[in-house]
Amino acid sequence: MRASRLMFATLRETPGDAEVISHQLMLRAGMIRKLATGLYTWLPLGVRVLNKVTAIIREEMNKSAMEVLMPVTQPIELWEESGRAQAYGPELLRFRDRHDRPFVLGPTHEEVITDLARQELKSYKQLPVNFYQVQTKFRDEIRPRFGVMRSREFIMKDAYSFHANQASLEETYQGMYDTYHAIFNRLGLNFRAVQADTGSIGGNGSHEFHVLADSGEDDIAFSTESDFAANVEMAEAVVTGTRPAPAQAMQVVDTPNAKTIDEVSNFLNVSPSQTVKTLIVRGVADDSDPNSKGKYSLVALVLRGDHELNDIKAEKLPQVAAPLTFASEDEVKALGLELGSIGPQGLNIPVIVDRAASVLADFVAGANQAGKHGTGLNWERDAQITLVADIRNVVNGDPSPDGKGVINIKRGIEVGHIFQLGQKYSEALNCKVLGEDGKPFVVTMGCYGIGVTRVVAAAIEQNFDDKGIIWPQSIAPFSVAIVPMNQAKSPRAVAAAEELYNELLGAGFDVLLDDRNERPGVKFSDLELVGIPHRIVVSERGLDAGTFEYKGRRDSDARELSKDELLAVLKG
């Protein structure tokens, strides 16, 4: 395309109300404009990206699912059947038509697709089946923000599968898991499929797909060597190696004014990883033991000094009360202990020790005496373990729980979610088909979403620098830009640029010829801001030398390339 025919709506200033970089850059690069709170118009450059993202999603989804298109407006009756008319809350936008009939603006389509399925699916022979659509959704967010990252109107690819049984669901689920990998790989994004629950049932009931970016709202723990990934809260912390034999004798030392792990470590000149901290929390009384009341109402949780307690993991232990509640200072004192110097030695309550803390030898802990800590402590000899459990957050460098590589933690932006729905909607809407035995049964469902508009913002959050956006090749609005140098005075450069433009178009490249009546500096800034991956400058000097000036968007310097070299770089 010729830039003179494209609306370049670039802005030099960063708009004041844009908090995150993708929102700022999408406004500055002229990809979107705000119509009203949480409502955005996509400008030509933005639509080009959006269409490329959508095309990739469609191509991959078409390999195993069928595209449908459901209305944006939905009769509320279906939401009453599913129970979500009440449960969904004020994000569900309701309205009445001219005949006073109640409708909603669809935030999601489980009800509509299940209604379709109960009419169209008659027999187990029609299963499994997987429908998807790319459609506008509306969620009346109380505080829309971050541009298209959390807007009210947005585009989703949502898919819904129907199955005769759980095994069939799991097969399609795995297929969608693979399809999502293919999609996000083709989109050129660094992403991780994250276990979205701890997997108490089946272990793979739900995965979130996160694009890794510093601005993400979630902490993702993933393996450096395998495809293991989980929310930090959900990732299992494992320990390798066994506890060394004791080498030191226990000593009680004065640690005046040293209460925190850092203070104690500094004072004693040991690593925090060689210390433990003991947290007293409310426990669950053992009803079968008449003497348990009170005795077991508190529990000690012991972690390595450099580790953090994971509330969710701790709460799931049968000994620990949920929600997790720390003992009050009075309760601690009633145990004869003092905050700031608690250790696991000689406690009269259950001592639950994190896996990592359980393999320490010769460690440091509170001495259960004010202003004193114990050193050279060893389990069994000096302190007893009731239970070893995983009760901490994983940290960078932890072994991956699948045994491959180590844990790396980064922030992530959720752009996709696949979910084994089971029979939640099919039961509520009575979606049954006839089984092999001639009897009707309720179908089992899965659902699979990708936030199409959000993907665009997430791609920017992952790929930018101080000059602007750096698009992955596959979704760039244009893959190559050609700038004729000294346009006004060099018909030769213009002609050569036109020739190259037509040649590259013919070779299938998505080329922008920047024929605007602007200075080269303005063009270069715009092209960098907009994020075109390859820039070619055609100049008299280059033509004399038989070269083109090439600069990749991530390159710090331009270089002179022959036509053949140039084509090789563009194709590579």
Place this chain on the structure above:
Amino acid sequence: MRASRLMFATLRETPGDAEVISHQLMLRAGMIRKLATGLYTWLPLGVRVLNKVTAIIREEMNKSAMEVLMPVTQPIELWEESGRAQAYGPELLRFRDRHDRPFVLGPTHEEVITDLARQELKSYKQLPVNFYQVQTKFRDEIRPRFGVMRSREFIMKDAYSFHANQASLEETYQGMYDTYHAIFNRLGLNFRAVQADTGSIGGNGSHEFHVLADSGEDDIAFSTESDFAANVEMAEAVVTGTRPAPAQAMQVVDTPNAKTIDEVSNFLNVSPSQTVKTLIVRGVADDSDPNSKGKYSLVALVLRGDHELNDIKAEKLPQVAAPLTFASEDEVKALGLELGSIGPQGLNIPVIVDRAASVLADFVAGANQAGKHGTGLNWERDAQITLVADIRNVVNGDPSPDGKGVINIKRGIEVGHIFQLGQKYSEALNCKVLGEDGKPFVVTMGCYGIGVTRVVAAAIEQNFDDKGIIWPQSIAPFSVAIVPMNQAKSPRAVAAAEELYNELLGAGFDVLLDDRNERPGVKFSDLELVGIPHRIVVSERGLDAGTFEYKGRRDSDARELSKDELLAVLKG
């Protein structure tokens, strides 16, 4: 695609509430399903057609316009600015968000695009510019019907252009006129661009694009030889040749009980086209003439007996009152005339004669005496003409007003509309840019719509038979279907069908392999109902003979073709 993996939701019965053939066939072929009144879910086969239509529209629009995407939901403030919040009426669906702010579901996007333009366009140098989108719209029709032909939620391609002056608008308008021709030609539709007004200003202010189909709601008159086309009400009726010299003497003959043109023609054994009828209507008094009151309050309109009065044309005459009103029987009697035997001879009121009637010689008319008609009548000699005017509907065989070919009248379905908006919205929303002289001026606009979902229905209304839909090649859900004969017992036919399937896929055809576990008869009916243009049957018998059985969707019989012949047919 394999049919076993496609949801074939064909129905044998015609659904009761579907009035028009496209609605019936879209339901029966499994293209759409109703979610609620005027809301339809598009099933996989329907989406395939919809996506092909959309792709063609995008490809053609991209040649001269830029794609954008505006929200479905729009703040009502913009509609208040344009004045349409009130004017649009109850088809404009209004709702309030969770913060009680008023919005509408967009039935069209003039306001939103003009709001964007007034922010983004600063200078005449940015003009002309043409934005388009493919987006869901909502019109709260009081009585949605005919399936997706008149649904509440539908998809439109809408484009809006901005210009410095009328000349620029007209240039883009002509470009869109040509683009629409390219689009509808590629869609494989028989259509006409129809002048949508009589052209009193400029003559080309608006064109409707109609797909010709017997079920259309509008009568379209078009030339057999040129691209002239107009609504029948708007088409100019012209006459060729001049009035012959009188050859007969006037006679008054008894015509007992013959009052209508047919009765008189039969009785006198003349063609209705050799008779005239004289209609007395209310006229406009000539205020400048003190004696005019009453005298000129009636007007005679004279048409050939076989022609019909066009009210709109007659109303536009300065002599005729609007709305057109026929004289009462008493008023006719007061003129000394009698209904059933009125003629233009000796009338004391203006006689406005249609062009075609004005070139008759030796014609028949009422004799202004009960039960009698005049024959051998001639203008000037026997009756005076006040004015010759175009006051009738065109009929088949009339000369085309552009002098090329003759008029053909067919019914049409409006699927597109291009319109020179002028400054209606830009003025209301104060959309100004700086001119060459540094002064701001209000931009001039055009708009250009295509009903994307409606195009699909219109294509069916134009292309079907008693077996089902007959898709134009370019928008068929699949262009070719392959059916292996005796599938269960002939692995050889199955293998050969698979081989052909892969070969055709590789050659770029959109192929459906009907591998369903159904009898051939069922498959054939389904494929005909669904409207696949080419059907190939692979059988043992054919393989022995080295042929494939081929049947085009419009063919009455199948024929045996060699592979080369088959490929030639598919490519042709």
